[in-house]
Amino acid sequence: MANLEHVGRRSTQRVGNFSLNMNQPGFWRRLEAWLPGLIIILGLLLWEWFSRTGRLSPLFFPAPTTILASLYQMLLDGKLALNLGATVERLAIGFAFGGLAGMLLGLAMGWSQRLRQVMDPLIAAIHPIPKIAIFPLIMIIFGIGETSKIVAISIAAFFPMLINCMTGVRHLNPVFFEVTKNYRASRWKTFSRVIVPGSLPLILTGTRLAINMAMVIAIAVELLAAKEGLGVIIWFSWQTLRIEELYASLVVIALLGIGVNLLLQFLSKRLTPWYNDQTDRQY
Amino acid sequence: MGFQCRALCKTFTARNGEVIALQDVDFQVNEEEFVCIVGPSGCGKTTLLKIIAGLAQPSSGQIVYSEQPQNGQLHSAMVFQEQGLFPWMSVQDNVAFGLETQGAQRSQRRQLARDFLTKVGLAAFVNSYPHELSGGMRQRVAILRAFLANPQILLMDEPFGSLDSQTRLVMQEELLRIWREHRKTVVYVTHDIEEAILLGDRVLVMSGRPGRIRQDIQIPFERPRHLANRDHPEVAEIRWQIWSMLEDEVRKELGILA
Secondary structure, three states: OHHHHHHHHHOOEEEOOEEEOOOOHHHHHHHHHHHHHHHHHHHHHHHHHHHHOOOOOOOOOOOHHHHHHHHHHHHHOOHHHHHHHHHHHHHHHHHHHHHHHHHHHHHHHHHOHHHHHHHHHHHHHHOOOOHHHHHHHHHHHHOOOHHHHHHHHHHHHHHHHHHHHHHHHHOOOHHHHHHHHHOOOOHHHHHHHHHHHHHHHHHHHHHHHHHHHHHHHHHHHHHHOOOOOHHHHHHHHHHOOOHHHHHHHHHHHHHHHHHHHHHHHHHHHHHOHHHHHHHHHHO | OOEEEEEEEEEEEEOOEEEEEEEEEEEEEOOOOEEEEEOOOOOOHHHHHHHHHOOOOOOEEEEEEOOOOOOOOOOEEEEOOOOOOOOOOOHHHHHOHHHHHOOOOHHHHHHHHHHHHHHOOOHHHOOOOHHHOOHHHHHHHHHHHHHHOOOOEEEEEOOOOOOOHHHHHHHHHHHHHHHHHOOOEEEEEEOOHHHHHHHOOEEEEEEOOOEEEEEEEEOOOOOOOOHHHHHOHHHHHHHHHHHHHHHHHHHHHHOOOO
16 A cells, blocks of 8 residues: 555656646546637637738638627627527427427337338438428428528428437337237327337437538528528628628527537436436446 | 137248247136246247237137136236336336326326335335346336236246346245235246246246147145245256256257257
């Protein structure tokens, strides 16, 4: 015991008042935790410096502080609230329709082999079509108003949700269905007590992917045809060469994405504790 | 409730033609009798159990029950080898699942499940999830779920097959204890000959491919039975009798000839 302490002490080098013990596993773990943040801060500092000294064209790469100032300005004059609000509203309505439809059809297709056999080829054919490519078609059918944008966003959210929900049900151990049959569970009990909770982990994964897809398409349709929205700011800032507003919009979109992911992480911890604990165990 | 299997056959269609899983299986199980079925792996034990449970249909033959099913009561409940518990439900909800499907109110079924769990000393795990329990405890919960559903027939498919041998000894006694208090007709499938002798009133020995009943052995021991029974010379005698029937098949299956 005394020997071990001695060895331990020897590997600690004292530098001034700090003890820098790089043999400790904790040091590297702490460094690992801080590294992503450090890299980002370093990158931003470099960017700031390059842009201010003219090594990078401030027209195309405005300094981070300029972007921040522009974001603050947009916040003050209500431009941000108006456009962010428009995007989030489209996103929410589109995701609600597309996500819900994808979830119900996906769960049903996972459950019923017959439905899967009928629908799977259809899904396989439509899924790979870029959703933005059929936007003109959607506008012909639903007009140039808000409806066509929401339809495009719904379609984008529909597929990732459907495929994940279907996979979620299909990955359930078949013994669960033998148990429900053995205990003569009604179809509703089987659905509400086994199919939905059992595939919830993948429903949440589907939600995450669906929101991301919906966001991509929301911005894209706003670039093409909208009066308000983050995509509109991006397009106008490009046309009027106020690039810092473009960057500011990108920052807002990134923050929105982080927010959604945090919310979903929280939900999955609350709703599927059994699943998270199990995966923790494997690692 | 007792029942009678009459000339049960089950064939499967495989890549290289028909496979006969069960052929002319005839036997009778009496009311409140504990019947064990032993046989080599792949002899159709599980298929037979699933047919009795109504989870599979026989290709021919039938099962005749000694009484009409009472309204609402579950005809049978099965304890599966493993993984039979729902990982997303707490222990009490798992135990109460049979009551839930029979339409019991939430508060009522939870109360019954908690009472039952408390009685067997699992009160501390009422709100745990299955993955937080050991394998033995999970199977205990699965057995409690089947008993609480109060079926007419209890079916068990190697419920202790994945447990270590020490845990299995204790679980066998625990199963007999619960069964003593809640008498039911039990059909218990196992590949463990000793387990079959110690638990059953009768042991049905099955042969493999096609699966049929080779012998029906009455086990003469008194109940309640204890671990000490294990060393009884008569147990050894019956065990030897069953093993001599199964040995050839096991060897044939493995290609190891005596």
